[in-house]
Amino acid sequence: MYKIGMFDSGVGGLTVLKEIQRIVPSSHIIYYGDNGNAPYGDKTEIEIRELCLNIGKFLYENEVDIIVIACNTATAASIKMMKNKFPIPVIGVIEPGIRAALKVTQNKNIGVILTPASAKMGAYKNVFDVIATKAHTLTEKGCKLICPMIENGWEEHYGNYLTDEIIKLYVEQISDEIDTLILGCTHYPIVENNIAKYFKKNIVNPANETAKELLKELSMIKPKNLTNTDPKVEFIVSGNSKNFTVFAEHFLGKKIDSIYELDLQVTGRKV
Incomplete structure (x- = not known):
């Protein structure tokens, strides 16, 4: 089973997550919503890049097979640097x-x-x-x-x-x-x-084309963890998890069983 890491400045990346779950249903996904630092649209390119690199490091240390930057602003600011920094595929939107x-x-x-x-x-x-x-x-x-x-x-x-x-x-x-x-x-x-x-x-x-690009990239790599487990999504947010959960459950149409609050500006521990 592939382990997919993805992130956004908040709930927007759920639009990409929904398409990924439809196209790649058998996957373990770690979704990081950086709502504690939202909106990215008001920040400088340097500030956005620093946030993205911290999140990328976190996802890589959690042994994901691929990173999806599910945010346009983050993609523009950081995709080239992240591709150079992490030895796994990184795709944007x-x-x-x-x-x-x-x-x-x-x-x-x-x-x-x-x-x-x-x-x-x-x-x-x-x-x-x-x-x-x-x-x-x-x-x-x-x-x-x-x-x-x-x-x-x-x-x-x-x-x-x-x-x-x-x-x-x-x-x-x-x-x-x-x-x-x-x-x-x-x-x-x-x-x-x-x-x-x-x-x-x-x-x-x-979102749909990004999910298709993800499927194409996955077809060219082998998963790090070959253990067969049930598909799941782990949600991590840097800010308020209650508001995120209410919105995500409404948008995705399903209950969220696993969500953590973790500000990577304070700690970079694994989940």
């Missing part, structure tokens, strides 16, 4: 999302909504310029409020009206020429239905 958008766009005009930190780093633009043709264009739009809104429990504290107004604020700034919109933060698929009210064309959720 940016390139799979771009490849999916290139498949569905009709007029070659692609947009992406993402966190301010991701936009500042040119998270999608840098990768897009490498893998897309010159005929394709990409426009990035930083969205400061969506990720914190979701982390703070948008259904309870914001309601559909205010949620829609916040999303509308950003989506209405997207050019009419764009026919495909990438959800460039793993939190955003959680409110995809709200986004779809204002963007009526193609919407790309990179």
Whole structure:
């Protein structure tokens, strides 16, 4: 059985986890939600990279076979460094999302909504310029409020009206020429239905393509632990576990049996 390590700044990576469990159901997953340091979108690239390397070290020491950076901002800031530092495969969510958008766009005009930190780093633009043709264009739009809104429990504290107004604020700034919109933060698929009210064309959720990329990578390696055990997910959070658990159980549609609170800025012990 493969042991998969994955992390996000909070609950957004659950959108990727859900797809991984669907495509790779027989797996042991360690999910680290760094909600104690959320949102990443307001931090500097150096701060984000340091957080990611600490989490990567933690996952590697827990003998995972592969690391999934289930966060766009973290992918942009740290994937190259993490690939160099850890002798196991490391995959992110940016390139799979771009490849999916290139498949569905009709007029070659692609947009992406993402966190301010991701936009500042040119998270999608840098990768897009490498893998897309010159005929394709990409426009990035930083969205400061969506990720914190979701982390703070948008259904309870914001309601559909205010949620829609916040999303509308950003989506209405997207050019009419764009026919495909990438959800460039793993939190955003959680409110995809709200986004779809204002963007009526193609919407790309990179989570599915990331899970497919994971399956491809796993097919090329052997698991470190060949013991056959029941599939499970261990959740670890750096902040409040109660709020995370309530949201995760609602989103995943199942009870969470294993969750720990562990701030890696204080201690780096294994679970």
